[in-house]
Amino acid sequence: MAESWWEGYDPVEFANYLDKKRAAAAPSPPAPAAEAEPKSPPRDAPSDVTPDDLELPFDPWDANRVEIAQYIWGEGYCGPGGPEHIISMCKLLALSPEMSLLEIGANLGGPARTLADKYGTWVTGYETSERLVKLANEKSLMAGLAKKADVRHYSTGSTEGFGRHFDRALAKESLFTIENKANILGLVEEHLKPSGLFLITDFVLGSDQVSGKESFRTWRDKESEKRRPYMVTAQELAGLVKKARFNVRVNEDVSATYIDLINRAWAGADKVAAQLARKEDSEDLLKALLKEAEFWSNRARMLESGDLRLWRILASKRSEKPSMLSDW
Template identity: 70%
Template sequence: MSLKVRMMAWWQGYDPADVEKLLARKAALQQSNVPEDPPKPPASPAKPAPDVSPEDLELPFDPWDSNRVEIAQYIWGEGYCGPGGPEHVISVSKLLALSPEMSLLEIGANLGGPARTLADKFGAWVTGYETSERLVKLANEKSLMAGMAKKADIKHFSTEEIDSFGRNFDRAFAKEAFFTIENKARMMGLVEAHLKPSGLFLMTDFVLGSDNVLGKESYRQWRESEQEKRRPFMVTSAELVDLAKKARFNIRVSENITPTYIDLINKAWAGADKVAAQLSRQEDGDALLQALLKEAEFWSLRRRMMESGDLQVWRLLASKKSEKPSMMSNW
């Protein structure tokens, strides 16, 4: 079965093996001139959930190997590991009102694409934190090559072990980073503690569509699938807002941006067949094509969860409460 057909099968939610059987059956029937019954969509999920316990998923490895890093940039753009390139990052970050005098803390910096975009567009001084050592190394190499080593500096950290970011910042930003953090309350409080008075915190993150999703088999399969490289620790949008409030943040914006996010995924993968054709001509094309297929499966599974409403992408803008009481509080 061709690469294009395999990718289309995954993207439409079918198991490529089942589709391949259907195609073989169709070819056999055509050769024998036997009338064919209308084909039925395969009943099995795109990929059965592995027979493992959730604890088995937290292995001490870096999910970002060199092939996956290369494929991510083919699909999402230079320096990016997921949906939303420079234009999207600039658009959502306008809420932060950044300026050249400001410093920005970023949680989940990946390859440093958003950090360099914000430093270049708004002149801000960005310090990013990332859990993947490979991505940190590559991100700083890219910042150095772009002449932005100081303005977009990426550091390695452990979300469960870090207890200080070393300094206070004017702004904070987290792009789909909190959903893999188990102790969200602790990290939310750490960000708040390292923001200057009246500082702003902008985050986009995956959340559950409702509490009922937790009991669904489709959710269990997604959460425990090998496609999710890090185990997600999910909350609803209401719970995420509540965590921010308990960390002493004022909520300024709370909105569902799932349709926009799905559109970003669809537009990026629309040219996947051209990427595949380009990769096939490279010396290491076979390995990169396999990485492309895995990434396609990874994002098609997430997209289906979002289209069903079980998974949403939420945007929050929160402000740190002033350390001094306002004049209004005395009235």
């Protein structure tokens, strides 16, 4: 197995590395002021977000984290899988300019813009972070795709629909943070046109026994920095999809590909740190980089251990009439 980016580069060593970079780039300290001025609120706990905004007391996607995500994953992306990967995985959807696509978990809108640009498809994305929604639509506007890659805010517990019907649907690593999966799957099915396709990639438990492990509980607690994970096994996820009146056409483990995407993206972490150390606000950005490195290190370890898997499901909406095809 190829060496992972964090092997020999654990969080403690990475923190020391960043400290050295920061110290090398820092100017000489100024003379102490006669009276210290009050400090502004930290960027990772924005004062403009109220406790009722989302499921967390503040939006976890602050300005620093958004910037770091794009350094690591690419412009408009918040996680593994840039434009080439999105295009490759979505070939299963057979998209065209005449089609519309519903996306659950749009983040910064990178996948939506990639698909709109590549296939001419009309994409409507839904995202829980109001900050990401705002930034995603700004990026779509700048790319000339404001209408074709529109991102809207939604709540994962909402029972409201999506306002229209779509030819296709996509949920990329977003269902595992939703407690009532039956509800969201039912809403997607309700808003898909007859014979519509639904592509899902999501984190699942490697087995029924994983939830009792200490390693899983530790990972789950770290995951709560974003959204609390509500985990099921691959078999349970497929079962929920079928109960929502879908036929499962593809049902497979794609963890190896995902691990490779993580490793390749973080292979240049030292270069990113060097770039950030030269910026005026390097202190906060370097801290955000370290936090994100620890986050993805923990996630990748769970995947490599087999306790966590990345699963892909392609489902089709069942016809109103009985089908001659079996649900395979």
